[in-house]
Amino acid sequence: MSQLQSLLLDALLGTKHVDSAALIKLQERSLCVATPGFSVMPSDVQTLVNGFAKNPLQARREGLYFKEKDYKCVRADDYSLYAKNENTGIVVVKTHLYLLVATYTAGMYPSICVEATEKLGEYLRKKGN
DSSP states (O other), rough: HHHHHHIIIIIGGGGGOOOOOEEEETTEEEEEEEEEOOOHHHHHHHHOOOOOOOHHHHHHHEEETTTEEEEEEEEEESSEEEEEEETOOOOOOOOEEEEEEEEETTSSSHHHHHHHHHHHHHHHHHHOO
16 A cells, blocks of 8 residues: 555545545646545546636536536635535545545535545645645
C-alpha cells in the first residue's frame, strides 16, 4: 500500500464519514490512487477537472455528473467543489498536483466529510503536493 493510499484510508475513511476517496493527478488528468472498491472512470476525472477549469459559477449552475449521477453543486470556488444528490455527496479539493475526491452516503455527516477532506487538502498543499 502506498503512502498516499494510507493517507486516504487513515485521514478520510478513518472518520467513518467518508465512504470512498481518490487522488487524481491534475497534470496527467488520471487517477493516482483510490480507496479499495472505488473506481473513477476517465470521464469522471474529466468532469472533476473541468469543474475547476471552468468558471466556478458555471459549475455551480450546471452541477456535476459523476459516477452516473447528477449532483447539485452547493459550493464552487478555486479550491473546493461540493455537490450533493439527495442524501449522498461528493467533496473535491484542489491542491497543487492533485484533486482530492471524497464521497459520503446516507447516514454520514457531510460536514465531517468536508472538514476531513479540506484538512487533508491543506496538508498536501503545505507539503507542496
